[in-house]
Amino acid sequence: MGFDIVRDLPPALHDRAAAWTYLMGFAESWGTPLGADGGAPEAELAEAEERLGLRLPAAVCEAYTLLGRRPDLHSNLNTLLSPGELTVEHGAVIFRDENQGAARWGVLLDDLDQEDPPVHVREDLADKYLELWEPWLDRFSVAVLDIVLSESTQGPEGLCDFRELHEGEDDELTRRFTLLPFPAEYQNFYFARGVLIADGGGDVLCVRARDPETLDRFRAEFPGHWLNA
Numbered sequence: 001m002g003f004d005i006v007r008d009l010p011p012a013l014h015d016r017a018a019a020w021t022y023l024m025g026f027a028e029s030w031g032t033p034l035g036a037d038g039g040a041p042e043a044e045l046a047e048a049e050e051r052l053g054l055r056l057p058a059a060v061c062e063a064y065t066l067l068g069r070r071p072d073l074h075s076n077l078n079t080l081l082s083p084g085e086l087t088v089e090h091g092a093v094i095f096r097d098e099n100q101g102a103a104r105w106g107v108l109l110d111d112l113d114q115e116d117p118p119v120h121v122r123e124d125l126a127d128k129y130l131e132l133w134e135p136w137l138d139r140f141s142v143a144v145l146d147i148v149l150s151e152s153t154q155g156p157e158g159l160c161d162f163r164e165l166h167e168g169e170d171d172e173l174t175r176r177f178t179l180l181p182f183p184a185e186y187q188n189f190y191f192a193r194g195v196l197i198a199d200g201g202g203d204v205l206c207v208r209a210r211d212p213e214t215l216d217r218f219r220a221e222f223p224g225h226w227l228n229a
Contacts, residue, residue: 013182031073160228
């Protein structure tokens with residue numbers, strides 16, 4: 001029984017070993033399989049820990065050793081920092097940057113004792129006194145699932161496209177496509193016949209298809225001003 005993007009997600013949201021299995025299945029089914037050279041070497045993580053003077057949680061190390069060197073999976077738009085780029089700022093280990101510097105994602109120092117800690121996000125605001133770490137996702141492994149699914153919709157032009165999501169179309173997405181049972185409140189993921197869809201929080205429609213023909217079919221069925229068409 002092969003990988004199923006919908007069926008295999010619920011267990012991946014509750015068990016980090018299942019999350020890594022899900023990501024391996026996704027990479028193989030939707031792009032290039034994960035190989036031994038796709039992960040960051042354990043030595044790089046050890047060097048990062050020594051430099052930062054702390055121990056990284058198990059889930060963080062596992063994620064990096066699985067796909068740390070696969071930017072096609074995690075850094076098409078926003079950037080997953082390499083082990084050598086990890087920093088400690090404002091009481092958290094920063095591991096991801098928004099592409100225009102509008103936000104950063106991190107694991108709070110107070111949560112480093114957890115094997116699969118929650119992830120927080122901190123917006124870059126004009127008034128620095130208003131900047132706070134806000135809860136994002138309650139497990140690092142789930143955050144990586146979100147990152148990979150989101151970033152996959154920002155990949156090659158021949159397989160990906162996006163446009164504005166117009167009023168009422170979010171309801172149409174729910175009617176026509178399968179909603180993935182993802183816990184994130186800020187963004188929904190949908191699946192339909194070889195197409196992964198993200199609604200960008202209700203303002204943008206991002207699409208990743210398995211092949212160019214499937215992408216063309218989706219754009220015809222869901223017309224609009226597609227950027228890459």
